[in-house]
Amino acid sequence: MRAIVNSFTVTGTAVLILTALVAAYLRRIPFAPLRAGLGPAFFPTVTVTMLGVLGVASLVTGIACSRRQTSVNDVEPVTPRSFVTVLLVILYAVGIRHAGFLIPTGAFLFVSMVALGVPVRRAVLITVLTSTAIYVVFGLMFRMRLF
Amino acid sequence: MIVGLGEMLELGLPLVLDGSVLLLAVIGTITGLFVGAMPGLSSVMAMAILIPLTYRLTPQQAFGLLLPAYAAGTFGGAIGALLLNIPGTGAAIMTTYDGHPMAKRGDAGYAIGLSCVYSFVGGIISAIFLAVFAPVVAYWAIRLGTREYFAVAVFGLGVISYLSPSLIKGLIGGAVGLLLATVGMDAITGVSRFTFGYAELAGGLEFVPVMIGIFGLGEIMYNIDKGTREGAYLPQRFGRMLPRLSDVKRCLPTTIRSLVVGTFIGVIPASGPTIGAVASYGLEKRIGKRRAEMGTGVPEGIVAAETANNAGTGSAIVPMITLGIPGDAVTAVLLGALMLHNLRPGPALFAQRLDVVASIFILFFLGNVLFVIFGLLGARVFVRVLKTPQRVLLPIVAALCFIGAYATRRSVFDIHILVIFGIVGFLIRKIGVAPAPLILGFILGPIVESNLRRGLITTDGSIAAFFARPVSAFLLLLTLVLLFSPGLIRLARAGFAEVQRRRTRGHRSIHNESGRE
Incomplete structure (x- = not known):
């Protein structure tokens, strides 16, 4: 079972899930005949059909490769670091929504640098310098509202 | 009428020779060299982050910043390739083979000098090619109809998928990109598609946050996840930089071959400078005088790779500016910059905004001149850039991605789009799905959809009509051959092996029968 999990089977499964979701949504969009300009659902239907075929092809390739023991580019493992990276990015976006740019940017820079192993003092210094530079360039020069 | 070089110089020079444009060109060059040199940062990423900053600039100022960054970034990739054995950009991948052994031998300065000078040679020739060839293509492109445009866009998608590490994954990326392009109001019927009730999506997904998300934030997150790299070891001795006359003479055939290969491969939609460099290095390894020594640190290896990759930069702009089909990921981003300034690439651009076209040609030429000056004079400084640890640099660039995505429309919704696509x-x-086909599919989506629908309506739904015109038939057949060639080659090999087996069996049985007799 473990051998079946490779980058092709993962890609194929993800694509088939996406295909199913898009196909379900497409039922809400009208499909018109040729003389009526083919309708807004025509091209998404063509694309999603293509995607479905490719998803199956990817899945079949992955299974065939695992059966033949052929070496395939295996899927890279999702590590705790992956989750932390994604979480930090989401929190930064949420922070910007509620508190503007400056404070969340400073917090994001400091936390991510410390998490990556930069000494705290150095991280503080770089955070202050970068935040000031961002304020001067974008806030003062480009007149962007950063708060 | 085909636009002449004189006319373009007359129109473009006064616009380009402006203090602000020249200052931005210098900033673009330095940014390109810095970003190109740093592994983990790429010129696509730099362009993606720079584009929102150009929103309030004139087209000349915007391209004054972007085009020198493109030219310098392509060369800058060689610095990381030579000193760290990690190419700063994909286009510098072949430079590692001979460049790194040469640098390790103690000739780091000479390797950088060779790369810089031959990148300049490739870049200048490609700038001339762009200025001469693009008006000719634009002149002929007026005659292209919906079916031809559909075929060119499909061909571009086919090529980029074919060149991806896996054909299936490349095609999946392209198809997802096409699907993303359908988000928003349908241009013909006005019906909303995939907007999920968000008014911000009515006009479609905004290009800038999608692009920064895929090429910028996505790559940063991936690099952080892989584990950051510490500052690099720097060479103690820098030595001579300018190429020796004996090397220039000996490398002349290599230079000419690489110029031809790089320029002509670069002009093929969706192939770009990387493929040119790979093909040129491969050719040199097959027919070059010092083919046996390739990979050991010979100048020919650096010359073949660096001349070809920069020769492909200008020619990659040709399909982008004349047909709206990008030559590579960077030109896809440049296409986004054109659209941000309400400029539609294609033959109409040559007719309506020749001033912008002329400025683009001149600024690309200027960008190549600037990077050779800054590259040679500031090489020691740019090499020090490699000492910057990624654990400091990546969070800063991530923050810039957020500000870049926000800057264009000043919309928090765009930040959400950035995070999703990041x-x-x-x-x-x-x-292992390459991001370039996805972005190309996203850009080419509207061209593919509108031309397919119009083509089917005008031909009463006949798919065969797309094969009735020579240009569209040629391109569509070529795409089919390209996509099915891996399978066809496998089938041919299997067939050939079967024939061989049968022949051997046949020989044996004849031999056995004659033996029995």
Whole structure:
């Protein structure tokens, strides 16, 4: 079972899930005949059909490769670091929504640098310098509202 | 009428020779060299982050910043390739083979000098090619109809998928990109598609946050996840930089071959400078005088790779500016910059905004001149850039991605789009799907959809009509051959092996029968 999990089977499964979701949504969009300009659902239907075929092809390739023991580019493992990276990015976006740019940017820079192993003092210094530079360039020069 | 060089110089020079444009060109060059040199940062990423900053600039100022960054970034990739054995950009991948052994031998300065000078040679020739060839293509492109445009866009998608590490994954990326392009109001019927009730999506997904998410934030997250790299070891001795006359003479055939290969491969939609460099290095390894020594640190290896990759930069702009089909990921981003300034690439651009076209040609030429000056004079400084640890640099660039995505429309919604596509960019890299076909599909989506629908309506739904015109038939057949060639080659090999087996069996049985007799 473990051998079946490779980058092709993962890609194929993800694509088939996406295909199913898009196909379900497409039922809400009208499909018109040729003389009526083919309708807004025509091209998404063509694309999603293509995607479905490719998803199956990817899945079949992955299974065939695992059966033949052929070496395939295996899927890279999702590590705790992956989750932390994604979480930090989401929190930064949420922070910007509620508190503007400056404070969340400073917090994001400091936390991510410390998490990556930069000494705290150095991280503080770089955070202050970068935040000031961002304020001067974008806030003062480009007149962007950063708060 | 085909536009002449004189006319373009007359129109473009006064616009380009402006203090602000020249200052931005210098900033673009330095940014390109810095970003190109740093592994983990790429010129696509730099362009993606720079584009929102150009929103309030004139087209000349915007391209004054972007085009020198493109030219310098392509050369800058060689610095990381030579000193760290990690190419700063994809286009510098072949430079590692001979460049790094030469640098390790103690000739780091000479390797950088060779790369810089031959990148300049490639870049200048490609700038001339762009200025001469693009008006000719634009002149002929007026005659292209819906079916031809559809075929060119499909061909571009086919090529980029074919060149991806896996054809299936490349095609999946392209198809997802096409699907993303359908988000928003349908141009013909006005019906909303995939907007999920968000008014911000009515005009479609905004190009800038999608692009920064996939190429910028996605790549940063992927690099952080892989583990950051510490500052690099720097060479103690820098030595001579300018190429020796004996090397220039000996490398002349290599230079000419690389110029031809790089320029002509670069002009093929969706192939770009990387493929040119790979093909040129491969050719040199097959027919070059010092083919046996390739890979050991010979100047020919650096010359073949660096001349070809920069020769492909200008020619990659040709399909982008004349047909709206990008030559590579960077030109896809440049296409986004054109659209941000309400400029539609294609033959109409040559007729309506020749001033912008002329400025683009001149600024690309200027960018090549600037990077050779800054590259040679500031090489020691740019080499020090490699000492910057990624654990400091990557969070800063991530923050710039957020500000870049916000800057264009000043919309928090765009930040959400950035985060979603940043995560998508991160995850697709994890499963080995290249991001370039996805972005190309996203850009080419409207061209493919509108021309397919119009083509089918005008031909009463006949698919065969797309094969009735010579240009569209040629391109569509070529795409089919390209996509099915891996399978066809496998089938041919299997067939050939079967024939061989049968022949051997046949020989044996004849031999056995004659033996029995």
